[in-house]
Amino acid sequence: MQEMSPTVPGFTNPKVLGLLYSVVVQFQPKTCVEIGSFMGRSASVISLALAALGGGRRLICVDLFDTKVDQNFVQLPLIREIMKYAESSKGQYCDLTRISTIGDCFDLTTERFPHMLENVTKIQCDSASDWNSGRDTFDFSYIDGDHTYEAVKRDALSVMRYANAGHCMVFDDYSTQFPGVVRFVEELKSHQA
C-alpha cells in the first residue's frame, strides 16, 4: 500500500489516505459520500481516485464547514501541526484576508485540484439533519465526522438509508483514542456475524 499525502491540511494520515485511494480504485464506486471533510484532505484523495477511474463518478462532502478560521485558530498547536501538510500552500490556507471559515479552506482545496471541481459537491450541513435532500444513493462512504459513539452510529445509519447493494463503508480513527468509533464498528461486526 502506497502512502499518500496531498498538500492539504487535515487529519487523515498518509497510510489511511493510501488505503482510501486503493479501496476506491478497486471498488469502483459511482457515487460516494464523505461525512466530515474539514479542509478537503481526504476528499482530494477520494476525488483523485474517482477521476482516475473516469466515467462521471461523484463525491458528496458533508461538513458543518462554518468553524471560524481566525488568528487564534491558526495559532492552535494542532492546527499549526496539520498546516505543515500544506507545504508551500500553507500561506493560502492562513490568508485571513480571504479565509474566514473551514468551508473557505475546502473551497481553496477544490480550486487547487481541478479533478475536485469535476466530481465533488460540497454540502454545508449538520450530518444530524437531512444532508441528502437530492436523495442520492451511494456505493461508498467515508465516515470521519464527530467521533462520539452516538454521532458515528447516527452518521453510519443515515448513510445506510441511502446505500446501494454492496456498499463499502470506511471508518477513520478505529483506535483506542476514539472509543466511540471502536464501539460502533464492533457492534456492526457482531450484527453481520
Ligand SMILES: C[S@@+](CC[C@H](N)C(=O)[O-])C[C@H]1O[C@@H](n2cnc3c(N)ncnc32)[C@H](O)[C@@H]1O
Ligand atoms: C476529523 S475532521 C475530518 C478530517 C478530514 N476527513 C480530513 O481528511 O482532514 C472531522 C470533521 O467533522 C466535522 N463535523 C463534526 N461534527 C459534525 C456534524 N454534526 N455534522 C457535519 N460535520 C461534522 C467537523 O467540522 C470536522 O471538519
